[in-house]
Each structure stands twice: as C-alpha cells, then as structure tokens.
Amino acid sequence: MVTDISRPVAVRRARWLNAATIGWNTVEGIVAIAAGVAAGSVSLIGFGLDSAIEVSAATALTWRLSREKRDDCREDDDRVAQRLVAVSFALLAAYVSVNAFADLVGGRAPDGSVVGVALAAVSLAVMPVIARAKRKVAPAIGSQAAMAEATQTDLCTALSAALLLGLGLNLALGWWWADPVAALVIATIAGYAAITTWRAPSLAHTCCG
Numbered sequence: 001m002v003t004d005i006s007r008p009v010a011v012r013r014a015r016w017l018n019a020a021t022i023g024w025n026t027v028e029g030i031v032a033i034a035a036g037v038a039a040g041s042v043s044l045i046g047f048g049l050d051s052a053i054e055v056s057a058a059t060a061l062t063w064r065l066s067r068e069k070r071d072d073c074r075e076d077d078d079r080v081a082q083r084l085v086a087v088s089f090a091l092l093a094a095y096v097s098v099n100a101f102a103d104l105v106g107g108r109a110p111d112g113s114v115v116g117v118a119l120a121a122v123s124l125a126v127m128p129v130i131a132r133a134k135r136k137v138a139p140a141i142g143s144q145a146a147m148a149e150a151t152q153t154d155l156c157t158a159l160s161a162a163l164l165l166g167l168g169l170n171l172a173l174g175w176w177w178a179d180p181v182a183a184l185v186i187a188t189i190a191g192y193a194a195i196t197t198w199r200a201p202s203l204a205h206t207c208c209g
Contacts, residue, residue, distance in 0.1 A: 010140030015065055017134050021058045021153065024126070025051040031119055039113040042103050043166045043183040046096035047120070047159055050186070053088040054152050060084040061149045065141075082197060085148040089155070089194035093187045100183035109176030113167055120164035127157040148197045155193050159186045 032048030035041070064081035102108075134150035166182025169175040 007140055010137040011065060014134070014137045014141060014146055015062070017130065017137070018058050018062055018065065018149075021130065021149075022055050022062075024130075025054045025058070025156075028119065028123060029055065031115065035113050035115040035119065039111040039116065040108065041110040041113055041116060041167065041170075041179050042096065042099045043163050043179045043186060044110075044113060044116045046092070046099070046183050046186050047116075047163045049095060050092055050156060050159055050190070053092050054156060057085040057088050057149050057152050061146060064146070082148050082200065085152060086194050086198035089152070089190045089197060093191035093194060096183050096187040096190070100180040100187060103180040103183075104177065107176075110170060110179045112171035114171065116167045117164060117171060120160045120167060124157065124160040124164060127153055127160060131157060148200065151193060151197060155189055158189050162186050162189075 029048045029051030032044055032051060034048075036044030036046075036048055060081045103110075131150055131153040134146065134153060138146035138150055162182045162185040166178045166185075169178035
C-alpha cells in the first residue's frame with residue numbers, strides 16, 4: 001500500500017490512535033461485560049472480552065512503537081508484537097466457542113439487553129473510522145504489528161454487527177438462540193484472524209530508520 005505520510009508523522013498518529021483505542025475499549029469492555037453478565041448473554045460477554053483483548057493488543061503495539069527510538073532493525077520487535085495480537089485472537093475464539101456451544105446445547109436463554117444493543121450500534125459506527133485511520137499509518141511505519149492491530153479493530157466492527165443482530169433478534173422477537181449463534185460467528189471470525197495474523201509477512205519498511 002502506497003502512502004505519502006512520513007514515518008515520524010505516522011508514528012505519532014499511530015501512538016495517538018493507540019491511546020484512543022485503549023481508552024475506548026476499556027470503557028466498552030467494562031460496559032459490555034457488565035451488561036452481558038446481567039443479561040446472561042454469551043455474545044455480549046464475548047464482545048466485552050474482545051474489547052479487553054484489543055486493549056492488550058494495543059498495549060503490545062505501544063511497546064512496539066516505543067522501540068522506534070532504536071536505530072537498528074525492528075523486525076524482531078514487530079514479529080513479537082504481531083504474534084501477541086494473533087494469540088489474543090485465538091484465545092477469544094476458544095473461549096467464546098466453548099461458551100456458545102454450552103448455551104446452545106443447554107438451551108440457556110439470555111435476557112434482552114437494551115444497553116447491549118445501544119453499545120453494539122455505537123461501536124458499529126465508531127470502529128470503521130478508527131480502523132481506516134490505522135491502516136493509513138501502518139504502511140508508513142512498515143509495521144505488520146500495526147496492520148494486525150488495525151485488523152483487530154476491523155474485527156471489532158464485524159463483531160459489533162453480529163452482536164447487534166443477535167441481541168436485536170433476541171430483544172425484538174425472543175429468539176434466544178440468536179445470541180449464542182452470534183457468539184459463534186464472533187468466534188469464527190476471531191479464529192480466522194488469528195491464523196492470518198500469525199502468518200502475515202513483515203512489511204517492507206520494518207528495518208528502515
């Protein structure tokens with residue numbers, strides 16, 4: 001991807017976007033998990049855990065960006081941060097899958113959650129904007145870790161859509177199974193992202209000063 005943003009400017013923007021991601025997802029995760037526990041919604045809890053994982057991924061990227069002060073090649077640093085993001089995807093996929101299957105088999109019906117629907121709608125509007133901004137700066141830094149973290153934000157957009165559909169169907173029509181099915185969609189997307197992020201090659205400028 002071609003970019004006309006200089007590396008120093010891209011690094012500053014990446015740090016700002018990273019801080020915004022940590023702040024937003026901290027609040028989002030707390031609200032989602034609290035609402036999910038209250039409603040007994042595995043998809044809402046999974047969404048909250050994804051927010052927590054995205055905070056972890058953004059923290060890994062914060063460490064990666066702090067290494068920009070070094071003058072030597074940063075490819076090894078980038079690879080470590082990238083794989084931390086991949087592992088976070090895998091952990092989310094495993095946790096949500098187990099709990100979603102348990103709910104489907106056990107026939108556990110969650111309560112409707114107006115708070116969850118509102119949260120999913122807001123996230124669906126905000127996350128694509130942040131993801132696009134991240135994708136603009138990642139090539140200028142030459143950081144596959146930054147690109148992977150942008151993918152994490154894209155995943156949050158997809159999760160928001162799945163969550164909104166599942167919670168909406170349950171709230172409006174009483175389709176309790178829509179919640180764990182939405183959770184399985186979330187887990188599938190997360191599992192795919194784990195594989196592609198782990199295998200992604202380094203970007204061209206990782207070793208550039």
